Amino acid sequence: MQSIWSGFIALMYKIKDIFDLTSPIRYLIFIIDILIVAFIVYYLFKIVKKTRAGQIVKGILIVCILFVIAKVFNMVLLNFILTNFLSYGVILLIVVFQPELRNVFEKLGRSKIVDVFDMDDNILVRHSISEIVKAVEIMSLKNIGALIVIQRHTQITDVLKEGVGLSAKVSSELIQNIFMPRTPLHDGAIVINKTEILAAKCILPLASEVSIPKNVGTRHRAAVGITEISDALVVVVSEETGTISLAEDGKLIRDLTGDKLKALLLQKLDRTKNSVALKNIRKNNEK
Numbered sequence: 001m002q003s004i005w006s007g008f009i010a011l012m013y014k015i016k017d018i019f020d021l022t023s024p025i026r027y028l029i030f031i032i033d034i035l036i037v038a039f040i041v042y043y044l045f046k047i048v049k050k051t052r053a054g055q056i057v058k059g060i061l062i063v064c065i066l067f068v069i070a071k072v073f074n075m076v077l078l079n080f081i082l083t084n085f086l087s088y089g090v091i092l093l094i095v096v097f098q099p100e101l102r103n104v105f106e107k108l109g110r111s112k113i114v115d116v117f118d119m120d121d122n123i124l125v126r127h128s129i130s131e132i133v134k135a136v137e138i139m140s141l142k143n144i145g146a147l148i149v150i151q152r153h154t155q156i157t158d159v160l161k162e163g164v165g166l167s168a169k170v171s172s173e174l175i176q177n178i179f180m181p182r183t184p185l186h187d188g189a190i191v192i193n194k195t196e197i198l199a200a201k202c203i204l205p206l207a208s209e210v211s212i213p214k215n216v217g218t219r220h221r222a223a224v225g226i227t228e229i230s231d232a233l234v235v236v237v238s239e240e241t242g243t244i245s246l247a248e249d250g251k252l253i254r255d256l257t258g259d260k261l262k263a264l265l266l267q268k269l270d271r272t273k274n275s276v277a278l279k280n281i282r283k284n285n286e287k
Contacts, residue, residue, distance in 0.1 A: 124195045128170040129265045132192070135175035136237055136244055137258040145239030146179040147189035147219055149202070150269065154230035160191055163202035170197055179237075189222065189234075194269060205229065212252065223247035233268060235261065 063082065070079040132148060139146050149156070164185060168174060170192055178185045178200050185200040192198065207224035223234035227247045234247040244256040246264055253264070 125269050126266070128192065128195050129262060129269060131170050131172045132175065132235065132265070133258050133262045135172040136235055136261065138172070138176060139179060139237045140242040140244050140258075143239060143242045144176070144179055144181065144237065145219055146175070146235070146237040147204070147223060148175070148235040149189050149191045149204070149223075149226060150233040150235070150265075151191055151193045151198070152231045152233065152269075154232065156191065156226065156230050156232060159189075159202050159204060159226065160199050163188065163191065163199035165199050166190075166197050168197045170195060189226075204234075207250070216252070220245060220247070220252060224250055224252055227251075233265070235265075 063085065066078065067082040069075070070082055132150075136146065136148070149159070174197065175190065177183065178190055180186055188201040189204050190197055190200045191202050204222035205225040205228075206218070206221045207228060212221055212224050217238070217240070219238070220236055223236045223245070224247045226232055227234055228250040231249075236245040236247065236252075237243070238245070243254060244258070244261055245252055245254045246256060246261060247253075248268070256264070
């Protein structure tokens with residue numbers, strides 16, 4: 001135990017000498033240095049993850065791991081090959097990733113610091129919520145039945161397999177067109193993963209009659225059924241009355257307005273939690 005502690009102390013002194021930690025100011029600069037590097041790595045990871053470069057980056061990481069192994073175990077041939085590959089690999093990466101690199105620097109130049117940390121995720125979620133609510137309000141006025149499943153952490157793979165794959169951007173017009181009567185995809189539900197319509201014409205499991213009132217139709221029973229086996233949110237528009245409902249955790253919230261629905265979805269999906277919308281729904285509930 002004493003030898004391990006001594007080795008750790010010696011390592012700390014080496015780190016201190018390497019990074020020139022000779023004064024409180026140097027310690028502060030070192031911490032800032034680490035934070036900046038961590039931010040850059042995180043920012044690049046978020047951007048690369050959304051591009052074709054993601055798979056190539058995984059390959060580069062594997063090469064780097066092999067390089068470390070070759071160094072540690074003194075594998076001469078592997079070390080020679082990887083050393084030469086890494087020497088010229090930087091030029092190769094610049095050529096291959098030229099479009100991605102240009103987009104990264106353009107985006108960084110256009111963004112404010114707050115926008116950079118937001119990473120566009122919540123912006124996309126809020127846009128999807130707005131499009132869903134807009135479509136639901138219009139379909140409610142026209143008494144067009146709709147069943148919209150918003151997938152969260154629990155993957156509902158079995159439901160997606162039974163549907164027709166779309167992988168389309170969430171838009172009010174597309175949602176309305178899907179649920180238009182007598183169109184090929186209007187039966188069943190659509191599944192959205194917050195920012196993308198994954199599939200349409202999906203068949204959902206029905207809730208038991210014990211957990212839901214008998215006067216509720218098949219569409220609402222299906223909405224409650226999928227929330228009993230997953231953490232999904234389901235928006236329902238009644239074909240008979242145009243009533244808007246939201247199902248979650250096996251429960252059904254009925255007679256929602258567009259504003260109430262939007263506030264609930266923001267509360268449950270948007271990590272920034274739009275405070276204005278939340279205040280509005282609290283006021284409405286008190287009434």
